[in-house]
Amino acid sequence: MASSKLISDTEQWKELKAHVADIKKTHLRDLLCDDARSRAMMVEFDGILLDYSRQQATLETVGKLFKLAEASSLKQKIDRMYNGDHINSTENRSVLHVALRAPRDAVIQSDGKNVVPEVWKVLDKIKEFSERVRSGSWVGATGKQLKDVVAIGIGGSFLGPLFVHTALQTDPEAAESSRGRQLRFLANVDPIDVARNITGLNPETTLVVVVSKTFTTAETMLNARTLREWISSALGPSAVAKHMVAVSTNLTLVEKFGIDPNNAFAFWDWVGGRYSVCSAVGVLPLSLQYGFPVIEKFLKGASSIDQHVRSEPFERNIPVLLGLFSVWNVSFLGYPARAILPYSQALEKLAPHIQQVSMESNGKGVSIDGVPLPFEAGEIDFGEPGTNGQHSFYQLIHQGRVIPCDFIGVVKSQQPVYLKGEVTPEQLQKENVPSHLVAHKTFTGNRPSVSILLPSLNAYNIGQLLAIYEHRVAVQGFIWNINSFDQWGVELGKSLATQVRKQLNASRTKKESIQGFNFSTTSLLTRYLQASADVPADPPTRLPQI
Numbered sequence: 035m036a037s038s039k040l041i042s043d044t045e046q047w048k049e050l051k052a053h054v055a056d057i058k059k060t061h062l063r064d065l066l067c068d069d070a071r072s073r074a075m076m077v078e079f080d081g082i083l084l085d086y087s088r089q090q091a092t093l094e095t096v097g098k099l100f101k102l103a104e105a106s107s108l109k110q111k112i113d114r115m116y117n118g119d120h121i122n123s124t125e126n127r128s129v130l131h132v133a134l135r136a137p138r139d140a141v142i143q144s145d146g147k148n149v150v151p152e153v154w155k156v157l158d159k160i161k162e163f164s165e166r167v168r169s170g171s172w173v174g175a176t177g178k179q180l181k182d183v184v185a186i187g188i189g190g191s192f193l194g195p196l197f198v199h200t201a202l203q204t205d206p207e208a209a210e211s212s213r214g215r216q217l218r219f220l221a222n223v224d225p226i227d228v229a230r231n232i233t234g235l236n237p238e239t240t241l242v243v244v245v246s247k248t249f250t251t252a253e254t255m256l257n258a259r260t261l262r263e264w265i266s267s268a269l270g271p272s273a274v275a276k277h278m279v280a281v282s283t284n285l286t287l288v289e290k291f292g293i294d295p296n297n298a299f300a301f302w303d304w305v306g307g308r309y310s311v312c313s314a315v316g317v318l319p320l321s322l323q324y325g326f327p328v329i330e331k332f333l334k335g336a337s338s339i340d341q342h343v344r345s346e347p348f349e350r351n352i353p354v355l356l357g358l359f360s361v362w363n364v365s366f367l368g369y370p371a372r373a374i375l376p377y378s379q380a381l382e383k384l385a386p387h388i389q390q391v392s393m394e395s396n397g398k399g400v401s402i403d404g405v406p407l408p409f410e411a412g413e414i415d416f417g418e419p420g421t422n423g424q425h426s427f428y429q430l431i432h433q434g435r436v437i438p439c440d441f442i443g444v445v446k447s448q449q450p451v452y453l454k455g456e457v458t459p460e461q462l463q464k465e466n467v468p469s470h471l472v473a474h475k476t477f478t479g480n481r482p483s484v485s486i487l488l489p490s491l492n493a494y495n496i497g498q499l500l501a502i503y504e505h506r507v508a509v510q511g512f513i514w515n516i517n518s519f520d521q522w523g524v525e526l527g528k529s530l531a532t533q534v535r536k537q538l539n540a541s542r543t544k545k546e547s548i549q550g551f552n553f554s555t556t557s558l559l560t561r562y563l564q565a566s567a568d569v570p571a572d573p574p575t576r577l578p579q580i
């Protein structure tokens with residue numbers, strides 16, 4: 035396929051469009067009666083089971099989706115990613131988060147250089163540093179052991195590590211190795227988040243990790259200045275060297291901020307923020323909390339899926355199948371949303387993390403060549419662990435809109451996956467349901483879902499789950515032929531916010547009226563200025579009074 039051709043112009047796309055009418059005539063109830071079909075729609079790899087038999091699809095659909103994958107050069111695109119080609123073309127970068135969890139002896143090149151030794155240099159540094167902190171050979175300014183860690187970061191420098199941290203709480207080894215330690219995450223610019231995070235913590239026993247790829251993100255830098263003030267006002271400015279470390283690609287700005295570059299942990303521009311959990315972004319705070327050996331298992335789990343994606347034929351390739359069915363649901367069946375429903379409370383931060391991975395990656399309006407898409411790419415992700423979700427939004431899923439669901443179950447867990455199917459008016463009549471209630475109690479069923487079953491929820495399986503979702507999102511982007519690795523929309527948001535902050539500062543200091551915005555924005559900013567005359571627009575720090 036010529037790269038400038040839109041995927042929707044291919045015969046394979048058109049064939050799938052035409053096939054939709056056949057599928058709309060079928061009902062899942064009937065499709066599920068075919069055991070051979072169901073058997074063919076179950077795939078197992080390294081302990082993980084994917085069952086996609088509850089998709090509105092026949093084996094013919096699957097065949098057509100594989101043809102679409104071929105038309106979009108999916109295999110070649112996956113290879114190009116692993117080969118370090120600059121597939122993030124708008125930022126002229128490789129996309130190599132797979133290198134972050136590659137075995138020490140692997141060779142993965144970016145710009146002609148094997149990046150794996152650099153990755154392991156940082157991992158070894160994290161291992162050494164986290165062991166020193168955990169054993170008490172690295173102590174705070176007053177000689178006390180650093181038992182608590184506050185990780186400051188936002189977006190990709192926050193959501194993934196928080197997901198892994200929350201999920202690890204069910205791993206017995208992680209529970210044991212983190213006894214007596216605390217890891218907290220400070221993300222929001224709202225001073226309440228600072229207050230919550232430092233409540234109950236003593237600066238003498240706290241290590242602050244500032245995590246920012248760019249080291250310029252306004253929220254993170256304000257929170258970092260605030261906690262630097264918290265430490266230096268309690269222990270003196272020289273204590274910062276013992277109590278603050280950083281993770282960034284921008285080591286110059288780290289040093290300028292006042293953190294010793296020896297206490298900075300690097301990563302690289304070929305790691306997208308939302309794909310950075312396996313870099314020092316996640317590995318440093320998580321190793322401080324759980325010890326490096328636990329986190330190494332998490333990296334191994336992710337690496338196992340990386341190898342699977344690259345080498346497994348599409349028929350048995352879990353992220354490829356998931357990606358293809360997401361495209362089928364969004365672009366062909368017209369279901370724009372997806373619910374992520376893990377039946378484990380420890381996975382409560384999976385959906386928030388995947389929201390960023392998926393929506394920031396694939397929420398695009400043009401093809402990778404800049405051609406406006408004649409179809410909508412990306413999907414709306416949301417979710418909540420079962421059974422909480424059942425008592426919240428499942429009504430809409432059962433009887434309102436059709437929302438394809440990801441059910442994630444853990445075999446060694448107390449909570450079975452709960453799947454409610456179809457209830458027909460005939461059944462209800464047989465049960466003597468009053469006639470005026472029959473319509474309300476009818477479930478038409480035919481709601482598509484996939485089930486992903488994990489053997490248990492330990493560090494290794496959490497790594498697998500993370501990598502499955504990361505690759506699934508990339509597969510979707512490869513099929514839609516968009517750039518899943520840039521985020522110009524968010525960059526625009528950041529620059530608009532800077533303009534607003536500049537205006538607020540100018541209006542406060544020079545008493546100028548708000549200018550350069552439309553009527554609505556001007557009115558809102560003016561009102562805010564009037565109501566908050568005593569609050570600086572760009573405060574140097576936000577240390578709450580507690």
Ligand SMILES: O=P(O)(O)OC[C@H]1O[C@H](O)[C@H](O)[C@@H](O)[C@@H]1O
Pocket residue numbers: 188189190191245246247248249250251254307308394521524525
């Ligand atoms: O890690 P940082 O440079 O502070 O960036 C934090 C976040 O900023 C923006 O929102 C980007 O769109 C995200 O992808 C990024 O994760």
